[in-house]
Amino acid sequence: MIPVLVFWLLFVIFIGAFAAQVARRVRLILAAPNTFNVDRIAVRAGRWLGDVLFQRRTILERPIPGVAHALVFWGFIAFAGYTTVEFLKGLGIVDLTATSWFHKYRMALTPFAAAVLAGILVLLVRRAFLRPVALGSHVSAESIVIGLFIAMLMITYLLTFRLDETRMAGHLNWWLHMLVILAFMALIPASKHFHLVVSPITVFLKSPELGTVPNLDFEKEQVGLETLKDLGSKTVLDAFTCVECGRCQVNCPAWGAGKELNPKAIILQTQDGLL
Structure with a gap:
């Protein structure tokens, strides 16, 4: 009973921290002038399937890190059920770990764990040692920590096949x-x-x-921004979605020509x- 209470306490603390930070960002988004548009649902859904689920653009634009990223992403999807079951067990809600379907599911996750480990290793080496120009000269400590966290999750999962949980x-x-996971x-x-x-x-x-600029009525519309609240x-x-990959930077003609304009820096400063 005590381990369950301890886990509940940790769960509330860490998930509470997550929720508080997300809520702050959601409030900022909702407070901004509404510029969301959801027309042409079919087109948007098709692009979502290609670019999110199948990681199309990520792979095509940068094949090696793109495939590595895709392996990690697909692994996260595959492990969603496993993580849910383990949390339900830890919180004392229901223990499904002894069921036959979970055993089969757990076995099926093994190649995904290996793929995630391979993918995150490639990404860690690229970020910590290869350092492409687009990533900048500063090594982000949090990126390294989170990368190591992901590797640790896969290693501890694989160890469950060798260690007796009792x-x-x-x-x-x-x-x-x-x-x-909580951290x-x-x-x-x-x-x-x-x-x-x-x-x-x-x-x-x-x-x-993309690339279309709406016509502006200068007598009726405010042109430009005075503060960030006008975004x-x-x-x-x-701005909150930026992954700091630097693709916007390397594709910027001004930056490529040696000018000071750096779209990545603008996004991060925003x-x-x-x-």
Whole structure:
């Protein structure tokens, strides 16, 4: 009973931290002038399937890190049920871990764990050592920590096949796995990994027609921005979705020509200013 109460306490603390940070960002989005548009649902849904579920653009634009990212993403989807079952058990709600379907599901997750480990290793090496120009010269400590968290989750999962959970080693392994998940949740909103939460929404809300500029009536419309409070809701959402990959930077003609304009820096400064 005591372990369940302890887990409930930790769950409330960490998930509460996650919820509070998300709520702050949601309030900022809702407070901005509404610029969301959900026309042409079929087009948006098709792009969402391609770019989010199948990671099409991520893979096509940068094949090696793109595939690595896709492996991690698909692994997260595959492990969603496993994580849910373990949380239900830890919270004392229901224990489904002894059921036959969960055993089969757990076995089926093994190749996904290996794929996630391979993918996150590639991404960690790229960010910590290879350092492409687009990522900037500063190594983000939080990115390294979260990358290590993901690797640790896969390792502790694989160890469940070798450790008896009724014994101390297996028990500690379970607690380590769950604590890493809780810490990961608390870190997500304040890091670039917040895109895990909002990027599916951002992709769906993205305009089907890029590069079009609406006609402006200068007598009726305010042109330009005076403060960050003038940013539209879609722009605010976009700022919180930034993954700091630098694709906007390397594709910017001005930056490529050696000018000071840096769209990545603008987005990150916007994000900091909003918060």
